[in-house]
Each structure stands twice: as C-alpha cells, then as structure tokens.
Amino acid sequence: MAVSRREFLRAGAGGTALGTMAALGVNLTPTVARAAELRIANAKAVPTICPYCSVGCGMIAHVIDNRIVNIEGNPDSPVNQGNLCPKGAASYQLAVNPNRITEVLYRAPGGTQWEKKPLDWAMDRIAELYKKTRDETFVEKLPDGKLVNNSLGIFSLGGATMDNEWNYAHSKLMRATGVVAIENQARI
Numbered sequence: 789m790a791v792s793r794r795e796f797l798r799a800g801a802g803g804t805a806l807g808t809m810a811a812l813g814v815n816l817t818p819t820v821a822r823a824a825e826l827r828i829a830n831a832k833a834v835p836t837i838c839p840y841c842s843v844g845c846g847m848i849a850h851v852i853d854n855r856i857v858n859i860e861g862n863p864d865s866p867v868n869q870g871n872l873c874p875k876g877a878a879s880y881q882l883a884v885n886p887n888r889i890t891e892v893l894y895r896a897p898g899g900t901q902w903e904k905k906p907l908d909w910a911m912d913r914i915a916e917l918y919k920k921t922r923d924e925t926f927v928e929k930l931p932d933g934k935l936v937n938n939s940l941g942i943f944s945l946g947g948a949t950m951d952n953e954w955n956y957a958h959s960k961l962m963r964a965t966g967v968v969a970i971e972n973q974a975r976i
C-alpha cells in the first residue's frame with residue numbers, strides 16, 4: 789500500500805502507532821489475532837471465575853506447564869459473555885506478579901518485624917482472639933433485665949467476593965456468637 793508523507797502525517801497526528809496504521813487503512817486484525825494465538829499456543833484452557841467481586845464473571849485461564857500465561861473473559865459465561873471490567877481484565881497481573889504475597893505475614897503487637905507463619909497458625913490465632921473477645925464482651929441481659937445476648941465488641945465487614953452462600957453461612961456464625969454489627973460491601 790503506497791502512503792504519501794502528507795497522508796502519513798495527517799493520520800498520525802494525535803494517534804498511536806496502531807491507530808495510525810488503522811487510520812491508513814491497514815487491516816491489523818490478522819496480526820493481532822496471530823499474536824494472541826502465539827501467546828496461548830499449546831496452552832490448556834481452564835474455565836475459572838474472577839476473584840474480585842461477587843458478580844462472578846467467567847474467565848478462561850491459559851496454562852502452560854502449570855503456569856498461567858493469559859487470562860481473558862469466557863464467552864460461554866451467561867454472566868459476562870466474555871466481557872470483563874478493567875479490574876477483572878487485569879487479573880493476570882494479580883496472579884502473575886513478583887510482588888504478590890503468598891505466605892502469612894505476622895507482626896506481633898508492638899513488633900517492628902514481619903514474621904512468616906503457617907496458615908494453620910494464623911487461622912487458630914484468629915479463632916482464639918475471636919472467642920476471647922466475644923467472651924469478654926458478651927452481654928446476656930441489659931441492666932433493666934432485657935435479654936439481648938449480644939457482643940458489641942466485634943464488627944464484621946465482608947468483602948465483595950463473598951457470594952450469597954458464603955454471606956449466609958457467615959451471618960449464621962456471627963449471629964450465633966452474638967455479633968449484631970454486620971456489614972458487607974456489594975460491588976455490582
């Protein structure tokens with residue numbers, strides 16, 4: 789395709805290199821499709837769900853040798869039909885990231901250093917402190933004798949990834965232990 793210098797400068801004003809090429813009538817579709825094809829060539833396609841929010845968009849993770857090489861929207865998902873919001877579209881960078889923390893880090897009260905701890909240790913620690921706080925703040929009756937059975941020393945704040953079933957089970961746990969301050973972030 790012959791392009792004059794004037795046409796090239798006019799098409800390129802204010803545009804990206806790709807935009808410029810497209811403005812000049814160059815069809816980039818085969819090139820882009822080929823590049824994507826190469827990236828996931830021989831990869832195993834694993835259907836999965838976006839980890840960020842309870843919309844639950846379907847994704848396909850492409851995996852080679854147990855390593856994720858690409859994540860994109862799943863067109864078969866009735867929820868998102870292949871689309872992802874900007875956060876979901878960036879989830880590859882969440883999964884494959886040298887700064888991602890994959891171990892429990894604990895800093896003791898008053899401490900200045902983070903220590904690596906086993907996950908079981910952290911779960912037990914949370915359970916112990918939860919029970920201790922609940923027992924210390926549990927109120928069965930108000931001074932006027934009114935039965936309340938509550939614990940105002942704990943507040944529950946749920947995240948956007950908690951779906952209906954998880955929230956149901958979580959609220960059961962909270963209410964069974966007397967917690968009445970329960971909030972949840974909806975992200976829809």
Ligand code: SF4
Binds near residue numbers: 844845
């Ligand atoms: S809306 Fe965005 S963050 Fe939520 S599940 Fe879908 S892609 Fe993920």
